[in-house]
Amino acid sequence: MKKTILRNRLFRYGILTVVLVLVVRLSLGFGQRSFENFCPFGGMESLWGLITTKEFSCSLGPLNLSILIAVLILAIIAKKAFCGWACPIGFLSELAGRLGGLIWKKRPRPDPKVNRAAKLLRYVVLVAALYFTYKAGELILRGYDPYFLIFSRFGHGSLGTVSWIVLGALLVGAFAVPMFFCRYLCPLSATFDPFARLGVIKVVRNEHKCTDCGLCEKACPHDIAPQKMIKVVHHDCTNCLECVDVCPVKGALELKATL
């Protein structure tokens, strides 16, 4: 059982590592494009400028928009699989969370009400990011963006000490709460939300086989409780399949294509 969990996790981590290496490679100047051109949220940020002036904001380009469209279609098909299987920041967050899990003997789980309310913050971040980007015509929030700060190595647009504090706070947050940035602050995650609810490929619970052991909820990095649902339609689900892997009853949780 443990071997299967580890093998499946390594499979997903292997894919995430490939993506991470490709982004690092781009950030080091190998390849014709900047690592920023591959961020789907850049597509959101460039929309207003594109509509009003037919120009992309500085550092953004057609690839941001086309990748945004592609991953939104992907979200309708496979929920937030992009976050769980391809996003380098999600990967680093998850690794930090796992490290945090080693430090905490028993990690305190955020109160469900506080957790739910704090998740609304990502919509605030989404609105703020779009408002300020559209108003300024350039990516003025780069200094707070972990993707930019990490891969540009605090390049042009970072805010020096403020950026270090932001990144440090995100790291501490990730140690304390798994997927801290993705849960509470990621504007791309907020963009995916309405599309992810429609996701066709999702984890489905067989209530006749399920023993309500709760292992799936403990394994979920987003604190979703699959044992309380028939279909995991929760908009935070990234289809990482940790719940399926820890389930002790074969066939109780399965990945299915269903409406």
Place this chain on the structure above:
Amino acid sequence: MNIPRYILPLLIAAALFGGYALRAAFTHPSSSVQFSANGSKKVTCIVDGIRCKGTSDFFIRLYSKTPGIAHIETYATEHKAIIKYDPNLITPNQIRSVMEAQIPLRDGTSRQVFFCQSMK
């Protein structure tokens, strides 16, 4: 219908490649200027220094008084310039020299602004 887990990375790869292929639909030149109609040959250059609309326009201004240049299109996001020229008046090497020339600045100094990474 049960779905094997390897379908997820395949779907993501398909989405990313699809997105990459789709980019052409949104690509348009940052700047485009026609100098004359005599451009029978064309070179495509990847230029370090073409970064935005401003640097695109500046790049084109470098060629405004160069004989033999017929048409220039720049793509800031791809750091690319497509230059049509008259081979009887200018050669690709001369085109390269113009873009890589030292440019006088307001403070009296001069500096190379554009670096041609490749020319085809």
